[in-house]
Amino acid sequence: MKVASQKQVSFKWFGMAVQFSIIILSACSERSFRYFDVVWDDPGKSGKFDRISGTNFSVIVANESIVEVSFLRTWQTSMKGSCVPINIDQRYIMRRGESGFYSYVIFDRPQGLPAVEVYQIRNVYKLAVNRFSYMAISDTRQRNMPSLTDRKQGRTLAYPEAVLLTNPNDSKFKGEVDDKYQYSSEIKDDRVHGWITQDHFAPEGFWIITPSNEFRSAGPVKQDLTCHVGPTVLSMYTSTHYGGKDVTMTFKEGETHKKVFGPIFVYLNSASLKEQFRTLWPDAVRQSSNEVEKWPYDFVGSKDFIPPNQRGTVAGLLQIQDGGGKAQPASNASVGLALPGKAGSWQKECKGYQFWNQTDKNGNFLIKNIVPGDYNLYAWVPGFIGDYMYTTKITIKPGGNINLGSLVYNPPRNGPTLWEIGIPDRSAAEFYIPDPNPELINRLYSNNGTDKFRQYGLWERYTELYPKQDLVYTVGVSNYHKDWFYAQVTRNVNKTYVPTTWQIKFPLQNIIMGGNYTLQVALASATYSRVEVRFNDPNVKLPHFSTGPIGDDNAIARHGIHGLYRLYTIVVGSNHLVKGNNTIYLTRSKATSFFEGVMYDYIRLESPPTKAT
Numbered sequence: 001m002k003v004a005s006q007k008q009v010s011f012k013w014f015g016m017a018v019q020f021s022i023i024i025l026s027a028c029s030e031r032s033f034r035y036f037d038v039v040w041d042d043p044g045k046s047g048k049f050d051r052i053s054g055t056n057f058s059v060i061v062a063n064e065s066i067v068e069v070s071f072l073r074t075w076q077t078s079m080k081g082s083c084v085p086i087n088i089d090q091r092y093i094m095r096r097g098e099s100g101f102y103s104y105v106i107f108d109r110p111q112g113l114p115a116v117e118v119y120q121i122r123n124v125y126k127l128a129v130n131r132f133s134y135m136a137i138s139d140t141r142q143r144n145m146p147s148l149t150d151r152k153q154g155r156t157l158a159y160p161e162a163v164l165l166t167n168p169n170d171s172k173f174k175g176e177v178d179d180k181y182q183y184s185s186e187i188k189d190d191r192v193h194g195w196i197t198q199d200h201f202a203p204e205g206f207w208i209i210t211p212s213n214e215f216r217s218a219g220p221v222k223q224d225l226t227c228h229v230g231p232t233v234l235s236m237y238t239s240t241h242y243g244g245k246d247v248t249m250t251f252k253e254g255e256t257h258k259k260v261f262g263p264i265f266v267y268l269n270s271a272s273l274k275e276q277f278r279t280l281w282p283d284a285v286r287q288s289s290n291e292v293e294k295w296p297y298d299f300v301g302s303k304d305f306i307p308p309n310q311r312g313t314v315a316g317l318l319q320i321q322d323g324g325g326k327a328q329p330a331s332n333a334s335v336g337l338a339l340p341g342k343a344g345s346w347q348k349e350c351k352g353y354q355f356w357n358q359t360d361k362n363g364n365f366l367i368k369n370i371v372p373g374d375y376n377l378y379a380w381v382p383g384f385i386g387d388y389m390y391t392t393k394i395t396i397k398p399g400g401n402i403n404l405g406s407l408v409y410n411p412p413r414n415g416p417t418l419w420e421i422g423i424p425d426r427s428a429a430e431f432y433i434p435d436p437n438p439e440l441i442n443r444l445y446s447n448n449g450t451d452k453f454r455q456y457g458l459w460e461r462y463t464e465l466y467p468k469q470d471l472v473y474t475v476g477v478s479n480y481h482k483d484w485f486y487a488q489v490t491r492n493v494n495k496t497y498v499p500t501t502w503q504i505k506f507p508l509q510n511i512i513m514g515g516n517y518t519l520q521v522a523l524a525s526a527t528y529s530r531v532e533v534r535f536n537d538p539n540v541k542l543p544h545f546s547t548g549p550i551g552d553d554n555a556i557a558r559h560g561i562h563g564l565y566r567l568y569t570i571v572v573g574s575n576h577l578v579k580g581n582n583t584i585y586l587t588r589s590k591a592t593s594f595f596e597g598v599m600y601d602y603i604r605l606e607s608p609p610t611k612a613t
């Protein structure tokens with residue numbers, strides 16, 4: 001496959017790095033541009049944009065096989081209030097024979113800088129309007145897209161990023177919703193995304209390949225933007241999307257820090273015939289596998305990027321023991337290293353590097369390419385609640401290999417299961433996801449498949465399904481696939497949003513008097529919510545349990561099926577339950593808009609401990 005447009009000129013012509021850098025910055029075409037920006041503020045404020053330009057250009061290396069250039073901005077006191085107090089070095093690398101360029105950024109906070117909060121860091125590529133028309137973010141999520149003009153001529157919906165295309169140039173998009181958040185991905189699923197031109201006899205592709213997620217914050221299931229109408233291609237380093245303010249890089253006054261983001265690879269491909277445009281996506285996927293194979297890169301100029309021979313590995317065997325009995329292999333578990341913290345702290349951690357992998361079916365894991373430093377090892381296992389953490393700190397030495405041997409996770413459990421709702425997998429995907437309003441659909445997801453939750457406006461369907469009375473779930477009768485709405489949202493009563501109370505009805509054959517029962521409630525998401533739990537008396541003023549105010553992950557408005565994970569273990573004495581029919585009342589107590597709500601991951605009632613547990 002040939003290199004697109006005039007960039008190959010620069011491969012043959014390596015001496016003059018300044019011109020070279022101009023060519024790569026103009027990226028794919030003369031009508032496109034890129035920028036790098038940071039959303040930041042003084043602690044406690046709301047966030048301002050800083051579009052970073054280098055003030056100091058230098059050539060790191062320039063020879064026949066590689067050119068690396070640097071655009072550095074060093075923070076000065078005179079920038080206080082207008083620029084994020086971090087020294088930022090943007091680097092670009094081109095290598096002979098590679099169709100594209102590498103891009104990485106070094107953040108450095110030397111001594112003496114003011115306190116700051118960083119909410120978002122991203123690289124934005126705006127491609128030539130009217131040329132790139134086909135967007136691809138996965139094997140199944142790809143298609144021709146509406147244009148920016150179509151968006152501008154449309155009608156903005158309740159969430160301003162969402163637009164109903166009322167007057168698109170191409171009538172086949174009429175009546176569709178476009179919203180950039182419909183194209184988010186979990187970080188672990190986002191190896192490559194980009195756009196393809198179809199206008200020419202020779203189609204071209206522009207792709208962001210992320211060979212490692214080590215520098216991206218908040219772990220492998222953090223979701224973020226990929227591509228959207230513009231045509232826009234993003235490389236998100238960190239953001240509060242689907243996590244909220246908890247997922248913020250925070251620095252105290254004088255706190256020092258250094259981190260390398262990337263490199264990522266900006267890959268360009270082309271085909272010689274118009275009809276061959278469909279080959280560009282599989283070619284980009286192939287290229288992303290090549291980049292993963294090459295990781296960690298051995299050609300990066302900064303000494304702050306740790307080369308392959310200085311990195312370490314951690315191996316081990318993870319087993320699970322749920323409520324006594326023999327330990328079993330924890331298969332398909334996610335196991336990772338992140339900065340030392342508490343069990344589950346990785347999902348909010350933004351400052352360090354994270355290294356994740358999956359266990360095999362026997363529970364074995366191997367995590368390679370770890371940057372030397374101090375970590376904790378964290379894990380969670382599909383099918384089981386809670387978070388595992390290996391409490392001894394792990395120190396990775398350059399080139400060091402650690403085998404932790406056999407580790408056993410005892411997930412939270414106080415007694416045998418009486419009943420359960422859902423699957424403990426940190427997502428609400430198994431619950432009832434309604435069909436979208438036919439007037440507000442995105443046809444990319446109209447096949448009723450696993451991406452259905454990405455449709456716009458599903459939250460409004462709750463009021464239509466439950467106009468007078470909230471959801472009632474009867475254990476043993478109801479089916480959570482059909483009878484448990486994916487999110488407990490507010491209800492719209494005559495244009496006023498009211499709190500909702502869901503009921504779980506269940507029988508108890510007999511009561512173990514004096515014993516403690518346990519309700520395990522795992523949430524997959526929360527936005528401006530408070531969940532109160534009452535047993536058998538909906539009117540008792542003081543709830544038996546309250547989560548307190550939780551969450552701003554905004555996963556409902558942004559069409560996610562989860563945000564941050566939370567687990568509540570609620571102990572209830574037998575005096576609150578009765579022999580026969582019982583009801584648990586789950587009240588989402590606050591209501592000011594339709595984007596507020598929680599998603600449940602899983603609910604389980606356990607009887608009092610027996611000897612075995």
Ligand SMILES: *[C@@H]1O[C@H](CO)[C@@H](O)[C@H](O)[C@H]1NC(C)=O
Pocket residue numbers: 130147149169170
């Ligand atoms: C509008 O659509 C026509 C044909 O469908 C196409 O030739 C033209 O380039 C489009 N214009 C814009 C601005 O997208």
Ligand SMILES: *[C@@H]1O[C@H](CO)[C@@H](O)[C@H](O)[C@H]1NC(C)=O
Pocket residue numbers: 356357358365366367368369
């Ligand atoms: C993940 O585990 C697999 C299987 O053990 C291994 O082949 C692969 O190299 C590991 N990847 C990383 C990045 O550690």
Ligand SMILES: *[C@@H]1O[C@H](CO)[C@@H](O)[C@H](O)[C@H]1NC(C)=O
Pocket residue numbers: 435448
């Ligand atoms: C989607 O699938 C569900 C369950 O299979 C079905 O009840 C529903 O009617 C389908 N909706 C559409 C629009 O096909």
Ligand SMILES: *[C@@H]1O[C@H](CO)[C@@H](O)[C@H](O)[C@H]1NC(C)=O
Pocket residue numbers: 493494
């Ligand atoms: C909603 O408004 C209608 C018409 O004004 C009224 O009849 C009805 O009682 C109201 N419903 C509620 C729950 O307030």
Ligand SMILES: *[C@@H]1O[C@H](CO)[C@@H](O)[C@H](O)[C@H]1NC(C)=O
Pocket residue numbers: 514515516571573
């Ligand atoms: C039940 O829980 C309460 C409160 O946590 C505790 O004081 C009590 O000892 C427990 N009873 C039993 C039988 O474990």
Ligand SMILES: *[C@@H]1O[C@H](CO)[C@@H](O)[C@H](O)[C@H]1NC(C)=O
Pocket residue numbers: 474505507580581
């Ligand atoms: C208990 O609930 C079941 C199922 O909803 C119902 O059929 C039964 O009549 C109830 N029993 C009593 C004693 O209310």
